[in-house]
Every structure is written in C-alpha cells, then in structure tokens.
Amino acid sequence: MQITNDQPPRPVTPKDAAAMILLRDPDDPKVYWVKRARTLRFMASYHAFPGGQRDEADAEVPVRAAESLEDAVMRVAAIREIFEETGILIAEGVERLTASRLTELREDLCADRVSFREMLESEGLTIDPHRLIEAPRWVTPATMPRRYDTRFYAAWLPEGQDAHVIPGELEEGEWLRPHEALQRWVDGSCLIVTPIFAALQALSEDIENFTDRMFSVSQEERDHLETRVEMRYGFYLCALRTPTIPPATHTNCYIIGGDEMVVIDPGSPYPDQQAILDRNIERFIDEGRKIREILITHLHPDHIGGVNHLASKFNIPVAAHRLTADAIGDQIRVDRFIEDGELIELTEAKTGLTWRLRAMWTPGHAKGHLSLYEERTGTLITGDCVVGFGTVVIAPPEGNMREYLESLNQYLELPKLTALMPGHGPVIADARAKIEEYIAHRHERESNILKAVREGAVTLSSIVEKVYTDVPQAMHKLAEQSVLAHLEKLEDEGVVRRDGEAFFATS
Numbered sequence: 001m002q003i004t005n006d007q008p009p010r011p012v013t014p015k016d017a018a019a020m021i022l023l024r025d026p027d028d029p030k031v032y033w034v035k036r037a038r039t040l041r042f043m044a045s046y047h048a049f050p051g052g053q054r055d056e057a058d059a060e061v062p063v064r065a066a067e068s069l070e071d072a073v074m075r076v077a078a079i080r081e082i083f084e085e086t087g088i089l090i091a092e093g094v095e096r097l098t099a100s101r102l103t104e105l106r107e108d109l110c111a112d113r114v115s116f117r118e119m120l121e122s123e124g125l126t127i128d129p130h131r132l133i134e135a136p137r138w139v140t141p142a143t144m145p146r147r148y149d150t151r152f153y154a155a156w157l158p159e160g161q162d163a164h165v166i167p168g169e170l171e172e173g174e175w176l177r178p179h180e181a182l183q184r185w186v187d188g189s190c191l192i193v194t195p196i197f198a199a200l201q202a203l204s205e206d207i208e209n210f211t212d213r214m215f216s217v218s219q220e221e222r223d224h225l226e227t228r229v230e231m232r233y234g235f236y237l238c239a240l241r242t243p244t245i246p247p248a249t250h251t252n253c254y255i256i257g258g259d260e261m262v263v264i265d266p267g268s269p270y271p272d273q274q275a276i277l278d279r280n281i282e283r284f285i286d287e288g289r290k291i292r293e294i295l296i297t298h299l300h301p302d303h304i305g306g307v308n309h310l311a312s313k314f315n316i317p318v319a320a321h322r323l324t325a326d327a328i329g330d331q332i333r334v335d336r337f338i339e340d341g342e343l344i345e346l347t348e349a350k351t352g353l354t355w356r357l358r359a360m361w362t363p364g365h366a367k368g369h370l371s372l373y374e375e376r377t378g379t380l381i382t383g384d385c386v387v388g389f390g391t392v393v394i395a396p397p398e399g400n401m402r403e404y405l406e407s408l409n410q411y412l413e414l415p416k417l418t419a420l421m422p423g424h425g426p427v428i429a430d431a432r433a434k435i436e437e438y439i440a441h442r443h444e445r446e447s448n449i450l451k452a453v454r455e456g457a458v459t460l461s462s463i464v465e466k467v468y469t470d471v472p473q474a475m476h477k478l479a480e481q482s483v484l485a486h487l488e489k490l491e492d493e494g495v496v497r498r499d500g501e502a503f504f505a506t507s
C-alpha cells in the first residue's frame with residue numbers, strides 16, 4: 001500500500017463483552033477453550049474462552065447482592081453467554097434440573113423463545129455473582145478494526161454438568177490442562193490473543209491464585225504486551241501507525257524467531273511509533289536474543305519508513321529482494337539480497353525449536369515483493385499480497401495482475417497453511433479460504449470489467465463507475481489502478497485492445 005493519509009486515525013470504540021474461564025477437576029485442573037468459527041468477523045478460527053457481547057436484556061436479570069449494576073450486568077452477560085455457547089448454567093437451584101431440561105431451556109433461549117430473565121424466573125433459578133471469580137479486564141488494542149472491552153471471569157464447572165458446543169459461532173470446545181493448551185500454542189497449532197495467553201500462563205503456574213497473578217501485572221506491562229502480540233509462539237506482531245491506505249491505518253511489523261530473530265517491515269516513519277518498536281527490540285536484546293536482520297517485503301513507504309532508524313539504532317543489517325533493493329537504493333542501504341527459495345533458519349536452544357523461513361518471490365503488488373513461509377508451523381507472512389481487511393491495490397507499472405494471481409496461486413501450492421500474517425490488519429487463521437476468496441474476487445472483478453468494456457465503457461473512470469459500485473467514491477481513483485492492471489492482463493490475453501486512454505473488447 002502507498003501513502004494517502006497522514007492523520008492519526010481515531011480508534012474504534014470498544015463494545016462491552018464478557019468471557020468465562022471455565023475450570024473443572026480441582027485435583028487435576030482443566031480449562032475449557034473453544035475454537036471460534038471460521039465465519040466470524042472477529043478472531044475467526046482463533047482459540048479463546050467462551051463468551052460474547054453484552055445484551056440489552058442482561059440488565060433486566062436480578063442479581064443478588066451485586067456490588068454495582070455495571071458489574072452485575074457483565075456477570076449476567078458472561079453466565080448467559082456460556083449457557084448459550086456451552087450449555088453450562090451457573091445459577092442457584094440449577095441442580096434441581098435434569099440434563100434434558102437444561103438442553104430444552106438452552107434451545108429456547110438460543111431461539112429467542114424466552115429471555116434469560118424469564119427462563120431463570122420460570123425455573124426458580126437465581127444468579128449469585130460471587131460464584132464467578134473476577135479476572136483482569138482487557139481491551140482489544142486500538143490498532144484493531146473491531147474492539148471489545150472484555151471482562152473475564154472464571155468459574156468451576158457445576159456438578160453434574162458438562163460443556164457441549166453446538167457448531168455455529170464456535171467450531172468446537174475442549175477441556176485440557178492449561179500447560180497442554182500452552183504446548184499447542186508453542187507447537188504452532190493454534191492462534192490465541194494476549195489475554196488468553198496471560199490466563200493460560202497464570203493457570204499453568206498456580207491455578208489456586210491465578211487471578212491474583214494476573215492482577216499483579218501492571219497496566220504498563222499489559223500495554224507493552226499488546227505492542228508485541230504473540231498469537232503464535234515466536235511470532236510477535238507489532239502494529240505501528242503508518243501513512244497507508246484506508247481502511248488500514250497501521251502496518252504490521254513482525255519479529256520472528258528464538259535466540260536469533262528477524263524483523264519484518266518496520267514501516268513507520270513516525271518517531272512515537274518507532275519508539276514502541278525500539279522498546280520491543282531492547283527487551284529482546286535484554287533477554288539475550290540477537291536481532292539478525294531486518295527483512296523488507298516490498299518497496300512501499302509504509303513498509304520501509306522505519307528501516308533506517310532501526311538499522312542504525314541497533315546496527316542491524318537489511319535484506320530485501322534485488323528488485324526492491326534497486327528501487328529503494330537511494331533511501332536505504334540494503335546489505336544483502338534475498339533470493340527466491342532461500343531458507344532463513346532461526347533456532348532456540350531452550351525449546352529446541354527452529355523457525356524455517358522460506359523466502360518466496362511473489363510479484364504482483366510490487367515487482368520485488370517477498371513473502372516468507374515458515375515451514376514448521378505453516379505460517380505465511382504475506383506482506384501486501386493478502387491483507388487482513390480491505391483490498392490490495394495493484395497499480396501498474398509496479399503492479400501486475402497476471403503476476404499477482406500467479407503469486408496467490410503459488411500460495412495455494414504450499415503444503416500446509418495454518419495462518420496468514422499480513423502486512424495490514426488481523427492475522428488470518430483460515431488461510432486457504434482467504435486466498436481462495438482473494439482469487440475468486442479478482443476473477444469476478446475481471447469478468448465484470450470485461451462486461452463493462454463490452455457494453456461500451458471505454459475509459460478507466462467509466463469502467464470503475466460501472467464495476468466498483470461496492471467501493472466508496474473516495475477510493476475510485478485507486479480502483480482505476482486495479483482496473484488498469486486487469487485491462488493490461490486482458491490485453492496480454494488478446495481479449496481487450498488499447499488505444500491511448502481508451503479500451504475496447506476484441507470479441
């Protein structure tokens with residue numbers, strides 16, 4: 001992406017939400033986690049604790065001896081959400097109900113045939129807020145397009161009940177020991193966000209006092225952790241504000257590895273943002289790690305804006321594809337070229353793990369664009385080939401639609417794809433589906449562009465008017481670039497003929 005705005009964006013207002021850390025078997029404690037559905041718009045396919053957004057009607061549920069109305073409402077939200085999502089009901093008097101009655105009530109509640117308050121009243125159940133253990137509250141970082149102010153609670157599984165996820169918003173649920181959950185994360189077989197990690201770590205260290213441990217972490221430290229989100233072990237995401245294209249406001253900088261690490265795309269030219277990354281790097285160095293290299297995915301300013309600062313401050317060499325190095329040579333000294341297929345190996349003694357980053361030359365968005373594929377975990381760093389939201393601009397002559405589609409197809413040939421770590425927006429767990437969606441989207445655009453040309457639209461702007469009806473007017477100038485890229489591909493294929501600024505169909 002390229003420069004279009006220079007104003008600090010206003011973060012999205014977080015919505016109220018509640019989540020529940022369910023525990024069972026005090027002698028051999030296990031925690032319940034769920035895999036979120038791939039269709040969700042927030043954290044799709046991530047592992048998390050059950051929970052969800054506060055409901056208007058949660059305030060109508062009477063709560064005995066609540067400390068404050070606000071607190072009571074959120075506890076009700078947590079209890080209602082886990083009943084809907086897992087079938088577990090934490091209420092006084094619930095032991096009188098049979099399992100089949102609970103199932104019926106859950107179905108009625110989920111189908112909106114009854115409100116939570118009506119259900120509790122009709123069954124003679126009450127809510128005791130003290131059955132829930134309070135855990136720290138977390139707010140989604142301001143860099144994310146969707147944000148929640150989530151209150152976390154913990155509770156022990158009521159006797160005689162068990163959790164059953166009905167596939168829908170959640171794909172599956174599982175009881176497991178906290179250290180087993182952490183091991184899955186270390187192995188790279190799941191994605192989690194900071195509060196989930198913090199809870200699992202505290203649970204695995206000291207289940208009796210895990211909330212005390214969590215509360216003992218300072219706000220400053222929590223804020224810092226949100227600037228290096230470790231959704232996957234050894235993959236740190238530091239999103240920094242950059243001059244990029246809306247709806248993106250930030251560029252994702254990734255720091256990957258163990259004892260040796262690489263920094264990918266330190267893109268922010270703003271000193272306050274560079275300072276955030278500096279603190280992370282200082283912390284890694286303090287931990288005894290070495291930063292081996294800065295890797296650049298491509299030449300755009302929002303991906304290279306912080307390279308010189310970081311390279312000179314910490315004396316780190318810079319590596320990029322030869323074509324990128326040629327293009328930015330007057331701004332940045334590239335110390336080493338990265339070839340297509342080259343392997344960058346980063347190891348960690350304490351875990352015996354290796355991160356095997358395979359460089360892939362993936363032109364299309366930019367001529368020297370590199371992606372990095374981590375072979376052990378199936379994690380793909382996509383640069384601007386695929387982004388977490390919005391679309392990628394393919395702007396000729398740097399951009400080339402045929403090459404772009406070839407690069408996306410190259411992604412699909414990878415043996416294992418478990419996550420896309422894009423240059424902008426959230427990390428995508430449902431990797432293959434996202435790439436297929438991108439390809440399908442381009443094919444659809446292309447056929448609509450061809451149709452518009454056949455129907456007599458001759459200029460770029462008239463084609464955009466016809467085809468980009470789903471895109472705000474302000475983005476139409478950019479869309480013209482992508483249309484041109486499609487037309488150049490169609491021209492190569494002999495389907496479209498160009499005459500100056502005009503385009504015609506040949507058949």
Ligand SMILES: [Zn+2]
Nearest residue numbers: 001002300384
């Ligand atoms: Zn770009």
